[in-house]
Amino acid sequence: SQQGEEDPQALSIQEGENATMNCSYKTSINNLQWYRQNSGRGLVHLILIRSNEREKHSGRLRVTLDTSKKSSSLLITASRAADTASYFCATGLIQGAQKLVFGQGTRLTINP
Amino acid sequence: NAGVTQTPKFQVLKTGQSMTLQCAQDMNHEYMSWYRQDPGMGLRLIHYSVGAGITDQGEVPNGYNVSRSTTEDFPLRLLSAAPSQTSVYFCASSEGAQRNSPLHFGNGTRLTVT
Numbered sequence: 727s728q729q730g731e732e733d734p735q736a737l738s739i740q741e742g743e744n745a746t747m748n749c750s751y752k753t754s755i756n757n758l759q760w761y762r763q764n765s766g767r768g769l770v771h772l773i774l775i776r777s778n779e780r781e782k783h784s785g786r787l788r789v790t791l792d793t794s795k796k797s798s799s800l801l802i803t804a805s806r807a808a809d810t811a812s813y814f815c816a817t818g819l820i821q822g823a824q825k826l827v828f829g830q831g832t833r834l835t836i837n838p
Numbered sequence: 839n840a841g842v843t844q845t846p847k848f849q850v851l852k853t854g855q856s857m858t859l860q861c862a863q864d865m866n867h868e869y870m871s872w873y874r875q876d877p878g879m880g881l882r883l884i885h886y887s888v889g890a891g892i893t894d895q896g897e898v899p900n901g902y903n904v905s906r907s908t909t910e911d912f913p914l915r916l917l918s919a920a921p922s923q924t925s926v927y928f929c930a931s932s933e934g935a936q937r938n939s940p941l942h943f944g945n946g947t948r949l950t951v952t
Contacts, residue, residue, distance in 0.1 A: 730880075757938050768842070768928055768943030769881075776938065814880065816941075824869055824888075824932060824939060825896065828881040 730758075730815045730829030738835040745802040747832040749815030750795075757818040758791055758798050759826065762811045769814060772800075802834075810836045840864050844929050844944035851919040851951045859914040859947050861929030869932045869939065870912040871896070872904065874925040875946075881928065887912055919951045 733748045749758070757776045761769040775782045775791045775798070782789045788801040802809055812833050816826040845860045863870065871886035873896075883896030887906040901923060903915040912931075916923060927947045932939035 759940060761941075766945075768945045769930075769941070770943070771940035774938060774940055818938070824934075825871075825883055825886060826941060827883070827897075828873070830878060830880040 730817050730827060732813070732815060732829045732832045734832060735830070736833040736835070738837060739805060741805055741807055741836050741838050743805055745805050745809070745834055745836075747800045747813050747834070749798045749800070749829055751798075751815075751817045751829075752796065753817075754820050755793075755817045756820050758789075759816045759818065760787075760789060760798075760800050761814045761816060761828075763814065763831070764811045772813075805836045807836050807838055810834060842929055842931055842942050842944035844927075844947050846947060847945070849947060849949050851916070851949065853919060853921060853951060855919050857916050857919065859916075859927055859929075859949075861912045861914065861944060862910050863912075863929075863931040863942070864910065865931065865933070865942065866909060867931035867942070868909070868934050870906065871930050871941070872902070872912070872914045873928045873930065874898065874923075875928060876925050884914065884927075916949075919949075921951045923949065924951045925949060 730751045759774045760772045763769045786803045791798045812831045814831045816828045842863045872884040873881040882898045885904040887893045929944045930941040
């Protein structure tokens with residue numbers, strides 16, 4: 727069963743606009759991570775937010791985490807054509823060794 | 839550093855054949871794992887290892903075997919390929935077995951079973 731569910735499944739915006747993707751999960755987590763996947767490539771780690779953090783920034787990326795609602799959002803500001811990719815959230819569960827559980831991803835298209 | 843290297847990039851098998859997907863990392867990472875990616879299903883964990891000589895099952899382990907004889911290598915074996923195993927397979931590693939370590943992914947092996 728999927729732990730993380732991304733919303734929307736697909737998003738198409740104009741270059742320069744901001745893109746927001748959401749992730750909801752079901753069980754308690756230790757951390758939540760966001761990854762990017764370009765077509766035909768492996769996933770690349772973007773940012774990690776721990777369960778005791780509420781917001782984190784990295785360049786044009788802003789991630790928020792609301793553990794009471796079991797949800798997270800990824801904001802990409804001032805989007806560029808190179809941001810076109812699929813974005814996945816992954817939850818690190820509390821129990822056991824590192825076993826990240828991935829959502830189904832959001833397909834982001836930036837139109838020039 | 840090459841990072842995580844997967845071979846082959848593409849493979850076509852007939853039902854019942856066996857094969858090994860290779861994964862090697864040169865970052866001295868303790869943790870290694872195998873995921874499969876299917877359309878609409880995201881990535882699902884097959885097997886993982888927290889160090890040489892230690893392996894464990896993930897979410898979808900049936901039909902796959904792994905071993906971890908060295909820190910660098912973590913091969914995935916398909917014992918008797920089935921069409922349901924048609925997928926893209928990703929190997930990933932991280933610095934430690936700690937829960938806050940980001941994963942480093944290879945570029946995947948696209949497997950088709952006919």
